[in-house]
Amino acid sequence: MGVPPTRAADRALARPRRRLLAAAAALAALLAVGAGVLVDLATPAPRPATAPADQFSADRAYEHVKVVAARPHVAGSPANDQVREHLVGVLRGLGLETTVQDTVAPEAGQLSGAAGGATVARVRNVVARLPGTASTGRVFLVAHYDSVQSGPGGNDDAAGTASILEVARALTAGPRPRNDIVFVLTDAEEACLCGASAFAGSHPLAADGGVVLNLEARGSTGPVIMFETSRDNAKLVDVFGRAAPHPVGTSFAVEIYRALPNDTDFTAFLDHNFVGLNSAYIDGGAIYHTPLDVPAVLDRGSLQMHGDNALGLAREFGRTDLTTLHADHDATYFPVPGGLVRYPGWLTLPLALLALVAVGLLGWLLRRRGRATTGRLAAGVGLALVPVVVAPLGAWLLWAAITKIRPGYVELLDPYRPVWYRLAVVALAAAVLFTWYALTRRWVGPAALAFGGLAWLALFGVLLAVLVPGGAYLATLPALAGALAGLAALATRLDGPGPVVAVTLAGAVAVVILLPTVVLLFPALGMAMGGVAALFAVLLGLAALPVVDLLHPQAGGQRGLLALRARRLAPLPAAAAGLAAVVLAGVGLAVDRFDAAHPVPTHLMYALDAGTGEARWLSREDEPQPWTAGYLDGTASAADDFPALGDARLRSGPARAADLPAPKLQVLSDTTVGERRTLRVRVTPQRPVRLLSLHVDSTTVVESSTVDGVALDVGRYTRDHPWGFGMVFHAPPPEGVEITLVMAPGHRPLLRVMDASDGLAGVPGFRPRPPDVGVVGSHSSEMLAVARTYPL
Numbered sequence: 001m002g003v004p005p006t007r008a009a010d011r012a013l014a015r016p017r018r019r020l021l022a023a024a025a026a027l028a029a030l031l032a033v034g035a036g037v038l039v040d041l042a043t044p045a046p047r048p049a050t051a052p053a054d055q056f057s058a059d060r061a062y063e064h065v066k067v068v069a070a071r072p073h074v075a076g077s078p079a080n081d082q083v084r085e086h087l088v089g090v091l092r093g094l095g096l097e098t099t100v101q102d103t104v105a106p107e108a109g110q111l112s113g114a115a116g117g118a119t120v121a122r123v124r125n126v127v128a129r130l131p132g133t134a135s136t137g138r139v140f141l142v143a144h145y146d147s148v149q150s151g152p153g154g155n156d157d158a159a160g161t162a163s164i165l166e167v168a169r170a171l172t173a174g175p176r177p178r179n180d181i182v183f184v185l186t187d188a189e190e191a192c193l194c195g196a197s198a199f200a201g202s203h204p205l206a207a208d209g210g211v212v213l214n215l216e217a218r219g220s221t222g223p224v225i226m227f228e229t230s231r232d233n234a235k236l237v238d239v240f241g242r243a244a245p246h247p248v249g250t251s252f253a254v255e256i257y258r259a260l261p262n263d264t265d266f267t268a269f270l271d272h273n274f275v276g277l278n279s280a281y282i283d284g285g286a287i288y289h290t291p292l293d294v295p296a297v298l299d300r301g302s303l304q305m306h307g308d309n310a311l312g313l314a315r316e317f318g319r320t321d322l323t324t325l326h327a328d329h330d331a332t333y334f335p336v337p338g339g340l341v342r343y344p345g346w347l348t349l350p351l352a353l354l355a356l357v358a359v360g361l362l363g364w365l366l367r368r369r370g371r372a373t374t375g376r377l378a379a380g381v382g383l384a385l386v387p388v389v390v391a392p393l394g395a396w397l398l399w400a401a402i403t404k405i406r407p408g409y410v411e412l413l414d415p416y417r418p419v420w421y422r423l424a425v426v427a428l429a430a431a432v433l434f435t436w437y438a439l440t441r442r443w444v445g446p447a448a449l450a451f452g453g454l455a456w457l458a459l460f461g462v463l464l465a466v467l468v469p470g471g472a473y474l475a476t477l478p479a480l481a482g483a484l485a486g487l488a489a490l491a492t493r494l495d496g497p498g499p500v501v502a503v504t505l506a507g508a509v510a511v512v513i514l515l516p517t518v519v520l521l522f523p524a525l526g527m528a529m530g531g532v533a534a535l536f537a538v539l540l541g542l543a544a545l546p547v548v549d550l551l552h553p554q555a556g557g558q559r560g561l562l563a564l565r566a567r568r569l570a571p572l573p574a575a576a577a578g579l580a581a582v583v584l585a586g587v588g589l590a591v592d593r594f595d596a597a598h599p600v601p602t603h604l605m606y607a608l609d610a611g612t613g614e615a616r617w618l619s620r621e622d623e624p625q626p627w628t629a630g631y632l633d634g635t636a637s638a639a640d641d642f643p644a645l646g647d648a649r650l651r652s653g654p655a656r657a658a659d660l661p662a663p664k665l666q667v668l669s670d671t672t673v674g675e676r677r678t679l680r681v682r683v684t685p686q687r688p689v690r691l692l693s694l695h696v697d698s699t700t701v702v703e704s705s706t707v708d709g710v711a712l713d714v715g716r717y718t719r720d721h722p723w724g725f726g727m728v729f730h731a732p733p734p735e736g737v738e739i740t741l742v743m744a745p746g747h748r749p750l751l752r753v754m755d756a757s758d759g760l761a762g763v764p765g766f767r768p769r770p771p772d773v774g775v776v777g778s779h780s781s782e783m784l785a786v787a788r789t790y791p792l
């Protein structure tokens, strides 16, 4: 531990051979611990279809994936009907009471994509129940069976749907559980979480709440991470830790997830006071929501992990007295090889303060023993902030340079083969740390620098404990281990192996705590946010600084030739890491090229005003790819003519008008009573569409509105657009939808109606993509919108 050795130890470790041995042993120990961490995060081997009936088999589940994800099956489509028939058939075949909840429901949560108006959908949820023997409550296994319009959803969420079918099979093959288990395969998750909203808000089986286990995927591979819980999760997390065979989850993920613009069905259940756990695998995000999300790219190891955990948790929650799950606090939890560490969240702040005190004590003792002066300790603290700032900045610059060379990365969540770039960022973080260390250690000394690193970790721990308690363990525990190792090293014979053993143990703690975070942050945030992973890599390096010190030649103490050699060797680790960063980034660029199997993503929509006969191409690409640029000549706001598309500025270009009908608007009744005019209209699409919308001009004040009996939120629109109140209806029935508008009389409102289908193949002027050009994963890719204004 940055403990500058006494003269005896100076002499001992100054002997290059002995120092080399210590460095090799410490490094080997940390590498072994790191390998253990990575093995623990690896997915299990998929079980074959011949596995015993009470086990989850990825190969059996995969047969369902193939049926569910045979083609895109967006809510309301004929393909979606076929998937639903398969699900109902399988669940009834297991002897389960199975029904379809067919209703119109509003969106859940605050969807980022719902800028276009109040959102509802017609949904058809598949609900099956396995009655318990003496139920204390209900356990809900939830996944969505719909896909996006732009891809078949082999992973998202055929994997979750198929897992639930296989879990249902395994559960019905064994003794009946104590509690009711309800299998909920929701519709219209992609559109608006409307299926989950309908179930949680109005299904009789949901009336008393219960425990929800939601299964998702936002990629094609990697470990299944339990990344979200309901509040006051201590007892739920305890069940997760003991009943999930592969418990990968961290209280930090909950905090990260809240900062991301994602939502799943779980949100709808939380809105209705359910408790539960949300799990997904997220690596391989390049295919997310794209045509490439086919069954063949699914990693069956991830599927096995999903199913193993879901089955283990269903059995455990199935036998637990569900009335005892209430806790009054959140837990801090994180994976370690062989299990899940968990402790009560109220320990977070005391532990953080304890770490701060321990680091302070170490500083005091270092000064008292004459290992460092106050000035050097202060310099160590000041200097330790440098790599913390520079490494994330460097990672950001590296990615900026790579996306300059390969602009197609901008539209991708993560590159197709991100591993080389991830390693490059880690190498870059190491290069920054080693360079900083080589430049500063002869000046302030190893002890003061190690103290500085621990001081920042302890301070971050306190800061996180206050602001982001679930993440505080990441800084607190390495700081505490480092301080205790330093104190132990000062108490042992400095010329013996004690100090090296102590600092290696502390380094091992840092590896166990921080390595999973570095590894999981890359897929969670994508390369554009690789700087966050670089930050945690640097914190890991700071926590293990005394081991880093062993990699450098002995500082000071030598004279003449030895000192010269030491000075010459000092930049070696930094140079090696810097070279590795450059080489790895180069390998990434060479390996991860766009081709037919890994196409560059592009975004294109077509929008026609059937009233004026004007049409245009629209794209959400900020810097259009060459293929897309062929359609575009400027920017436009869709809000003027196509308010359902939101108010973002889009790239646009002229298009030829297609011969397509706008939705028909028919007035059913128009009555004015006193100060209220009530208008009932029916909007009917004239072709198969995925959604339809209606907007009212912004000078008209809409006081209330319903669609097919569902009340809409009229308070959420802004009036600085031509169009004010509006609604978007996903999966509208062919006979159309009935909308009631209540407004002030005396004013003739304009109504703008739009509908949208998917696929541009028949549009005049559309040229099919070359093989190496693909479709970006988005809810509006390939959308074909037709709008028209009706004055009333």
Ligand SMILES: [Zn+2]
Binding pocket: 148, 156, 157, 190, 289
């Ligand atoms: Zn999705």
